[in-house]
Amino acid sequence: MMQERNYNADDCIDNPKSVLSILTPKEKEFLKQNYTCAFYKKGEIIFKEGDKPLGLMILAEGKVKIFKEGVGGREQIVRMAKPVGFIGYRALFAEENHTATAVAIEDCVSCIVDKESVFRVMRSNADLSMSIIQSFASELGFSHARTVTLTQKHIRGRLAESLIFLKDTYGYEDDNKTIKIYLSREDVANLSNMTTSNAIRTLSTFAQEGVISIDGRKIRILDLPKLERISDLG
Amino acid sequence: MMQERNYNADDCIDNPKSVLSILTPKEKEFLKQNYTCAFYKKGEIIFKEGDKPLGLMILAEGKVKIFKEGVGGREQIVRMAKPVGFIGYRALFAEENHTATAVAIEDCVSCIVDKESVFRVMRSNADLSMSIIQSFASELGFSHARTVTLTQKHIRGRLAESLIFLKDTYGYEDDNKTIKIYLSREDVANLSNMTTSNAIRTLSTFAQEGVISIDGRKIRILDLPKLERISDLG
DNA sequence: ATCAAATTATGCTGTATAGCATGCAAAATT
């Protein structure tokens, strides 16, 4: 566990970007009485395949990858979380143990609201349930789309799509070009269903073609339309 | 549209297997006042990618495949529906147009409850919302698992898994061996992320090995443990 | 009953990509 870094934990409930922002002040107050905070260093495991979900985790700070282990321990990243989003909620609401593992990509702060409190507020506020249903429905659509592209697109298309996905999820740095997340080549590969070698190779090719530029883990998108064309082409 | 075949449409709301069975008699009555029925012949399109969802469709009779079109029009089946289950509900609850196409595998009966009525009952009955959330959460877990196996397993493993999936979804005929759904080799291929040729070839191999027997579209599982081993092996 | 179209079956060829090996650079640990 890392040191507290002046994080105001109540923010993850009040934050207007959160699904919880639709709650009444009273309901928010109730949740604030029933959460704890946890800190995770870069690389730390937040939860593991097989673990029992303890409550609703809200990622307050940092970035998290959620992946499944496949054939021969090969990782497939199924989701990338950002603040202020839920993590581990799928297993919680399915009343299952976790079927994926969450690892901090950066130092993270996470708030955990215990299960009973969440369920109580959901029963009192239909809007929250409706929002959660909508989130799940969108996420499921995304997952279906991902299944198709990961199975059908060629390496270039898959990588291009992943880069666009990362850009859409985390946005750009101030230069409006650098994707605001720094992944190892291995993680890029595990996101895109390819070997690390091929991720490295294909990133280099993209750089040679002037579509992106690479500086270590810093990836800058130089020609987004072309990247989109590569993704669409498949 | 096909002829009515003496189907008692109210059954799809009263059916104890349905998520709707948890509703109060009053709520059920309300839904029964607000649905219409539709009949589809084998091969007919129920809804198409891009269509706007009109309401909550309950598949009352028949079997339905839901698929997405990928690179070069190649189909990927993302779901197989059976009675009494919802169809097209993902798009409805995501407030999106359909992102997949549904086609009747057999002659089908479907009840459509209009959107407003569904949403009203959901707001009045938190248990229904909770059930729907749980369904979505399970389905999302299934989709993630599927993504991994479709990308990572080899052809034999993917086909074995698909056959087990079909058996788990539709069950056996009275002989306790024949999978209770009759798909074309093309559909089997589109479910398992492979070409039709390879589906045919691999089914033949399984038959030669005595794991299954094939008689046209009738597939009988002769050695389930072995089939599971092939699936787990990858 | 006849013909056309779709489905099933099988074989051959090409290629995308995995899998490995090797070298180098950067970072972390001592």
Place this chain on the structure above:
DNA sequence: AATTTTGCATGCTATACAGCATAATTTGAT
């Protein structure tokens, strides 16, 4: 500062699978 570890880069080889062609069989339409 020295050494170990980790990550990046690139080339070579093997192979799983797609893609196509052809033929046989079944299904559906007229």
